[in-house]
Amino acid sequence: MAVMKGRQVQYLVAFAVSLSALSSGVNLMWTTPIIPKFHNNETDIVVTDDQISWIAAMSSPGFMTGSLVTRFISDRFGRKSNILLSAMPIITGTIILLNASSAWWICVTRFVWGIGSGMISTVSAAYLVEISDKDVRGMLTASFRFMASFGSILVIAVGSLVSYNTLNYMLLAIPTCYFLACSGIPESPYYYLKDEKVDAARKALMKLSGNKDEAVLEERLTAMRSDVRLEMLRSSSLKELFTGKQYRRALVIGTVLKLTQIMAGTIALQQYVGRIVQESTTSISLSTVLIIFGAVRLVVGLLSLIVVDRIGRRPLLLYSFLSSASVLAIVGAYFLILPNSSPYLTLIPFIGITLSNTIAILGYDTLVFIIPAEIFPLNVKSVALTYFNMLGGITNFLSVKGFQEIKDLAGLTGVFWFYTVTCIIGAVFTYFMVPETKDKSLREIQIELQGHYYDEGNEKLNKLTPLEDIKTNNLKDETVKNEEKLLQDGS
Secondary structure (H helix, E strand, O other): OHHHHHHHHHHHHHHHHHHHHHHHHHHHHOHHHHHHHHHOOOOOOOOOHHHHHHHHHOHHHHHHHHHHHHHHHHHHHOHHHHHHHOHHHHHHHHHHHHOOOOHHHHHHHHHHHHHHHHHHHHHHHHHHHHHOOOOOHHHHHHHHHHHHHHHHHHHHHHHOOOOHHHHHHHOOHHHHHHHHHHOOOOOOHHHHHHOOOHHHHHHHHHHHHOOOOHHHHHHHHHHHHHHHHHHOOOOOOHHHHHHOHHHHHHHHHHHHHHHHHHHOOHHHHHHHHHHHHHHOOOOOOHHHHHHHHHHHHHHHHHHHHHHOOOOOHHHHHHHHHHHHHHHHHHHHHHHHHOOOOOOOHHHHHHHHHHHHHHHHHHOHHHHHHHHHHHHOOHHHHHHHHHHHHHHHHHHHHHHHHHHHHHHHHHHHHHHHHHHHHHHHHHHHHHHHHOOOOOOOOHHHHHHHHHHHHOOOOOOOOOOOOOHHHHHHOOOOHHHHHHHHHHHHHHO
16 A cells, blocks of 8 residues: 555656646647748738748757756756756746847747747656666656657647647646646655655655655665765766766767667658648648647557556667657658549658658657667766757757758658658667666666676775775775775775
């Protein structure tokens, strides 16, 4: 009963945090129903195609800025404070949008929204991983992606039915709701332990676990405290992340997965699906296309909550990359041949884009959010997730802004076949490099990834990092002394 009660608390906390993803999903997909309104002159603002590409892409620089801000807030004031503060730029951006008189003010809105989304994305995965039991960790973390998908369909469905101004006024409600919902969530016990606030960590753990058995609670807290103390002996700097040998495999895995996820076209296709379907000459109305697209994403997002902890990360990654590559190749071939003889064949691009997005949500699009939060230790987790969001922001900007340029150069066939090749690269990399993290504790994951560099603190033979390497990494003298004392105690 205690476990179930704790699980209920974890579910409620995950739901509250995932409401912030609703806002991120709305902000990301806002352009999908709005771009056709610009083309059809349904707004008071005249926007050119070039300005539209800037509007679509400007959330990425904001996303990177938000990620940088998160590094400071999350480590200094906590995960919860970061989640709450992320509502401020989203509300501010919406107010700017409501008073915008030109396309460039809309770009400012997209940038400011991006700051909020960057703050949310960077810290939410770490928070959900840290507060969840290992056998529901994948599901609770994936719930964030599901709510982002729900935000996508919400803005697509509502945006295609209401006016430009009405939609923008409605956007004020979402950040307000998640700010209120997250006000009551507990701080991560790992964050408290990082600052040696043991009593606060004990209270947070008791609330999240639902277990009031002091012996069981203290045993778990002691293990967590040992892990955190050992991890925090290391520096938490960007230099430590890139020079520490024990992080290399995790760094390579996270970097390649992030690049392949974005360069496989998932985000770009979401924003340009309306334009692509229009060029396929299908007779289905644009509003119907967008609503179906969003509804499918929502249903599949719900399904992903179930499969992520049952099938495993590695097989889902592998098969989703391969399946998506096959579908995208077919869509690229369609635009090469352009068979206009049958009205049914004109549905191929829409079906293909929807199917590839479905596969991505079940696999790599969701898992690229989960895996980086699982594979890094506490001392570099914030800086690692910030780095990945910065990398993602740059890559996403290039992907979305460059969509039109690639299309002009190689046509839609070139665009889709580029995405196909990227998915194949992702599949090959997954097969050779990505480990399974399903049903493993955060400690077990570190042991597998770090290999002989890992040290539990009481076994001298399994060192986290040899003292020679610590000195090479130019860590502080105090850190070296603490490490030496720890190893002596273990012997």
